[in-house]
């Protein structure tokens with residue numbers, strides 16, 4: 001295993017005319033890592049990724065992919081699979097022809113039948129792209145990430161428009177890519193998907209990182225929560241709680257296990273029914289909501 005990062009971004013700046021979209025951004029992604037680049041709308045994620053993918057020149061700063069300038073496409077492109085928000089396959093091609101085209105464009109080799117199987121379109125090889133459903137088109141887009149098991153895979157909003165079975169199937173396939181050693185870079189607005197899978201997260205806001213780190217590093221500065229409903233005649237609670245507008249009680253805590261134990265013990269001793277009880281770690285959503293508050 002090489003210690004050279006797969007992606008190395010150093011003080012990247014991107015401007016559109018007078019507008020400074022990405023400001024002095026630095027980060028690295030190690031081989032085999034699952035990195036999620038997340039952020040608010042207009043934060044600069046797409047601009048950053050386009051630069052890493054070799055589609056856009058940096059205004060200043062240095063970007064290296066596998067140790068090379070990503071604009072050196074012959075060296076870098078065959079090693080990366082990019083699932084865009086829309087791949088733009090020609091509607092007149094069949095699914096099989098589209099997958100074959102990926103091979104020609106990327107100069108990677110694979111078996112068409114294998115790729116069709118991975119994206120669950122084996123029965124649609126002779127169907128025209130124009131006749132696919134939205135979810136099936138998205139699965140065909142995913143073939144660009146899977147074909148030839150690239151060393152580096154970009155997934156841009158990969159599960160948009162997919163039903164739950166297709167989502168699970170896609171994430172299983174991503175797990176297999178990881179087992180093969182692929183490095184994954186994900187952008188998504190489905191924060192739970194990133195929270196469950198990413199080794200590290202870069203959370204962008206207005207062109208810079210608001211936070212960067214593992215999920216627990218990002219969430220540890222915010223409390224976990226316990227929510228529940230109480231009968232009208234309930235005794236005073238054993239812990240400080242606030243009342244949310246819809247009547248739910250909320251306990252915010254940095255000692256989730258201990259406080260949950262106290263609350264459940266109290267409910268048991270006094271035969272109190274804690275309705276709709278929910279307890280959980282801080283979610284990335286909460287970190288997002290805190291942007292601009294600190």
Ligand SMILES: Nc1ncnc2c1ncn2[C@@H]1O[C@H](COP(=O)(O)OP(=O)(O)OP(=O)(O)O)[C@@H](O)[C@H]1O
Pocket residue numbers: 016019021039040041042043044045046047048
């Ligand atoms: N070609 C362009 N010309 C001028 N401004 C642009 C151009 N492309 C992007 N921008 C601006 O740069 C900023 C960053 O855009 P970018 O698309 O990188 O954000 P993003 O994080 O991907 O946003 P979203 O989550 O909304 O897709 C935005 O304010 C956007 O309006």
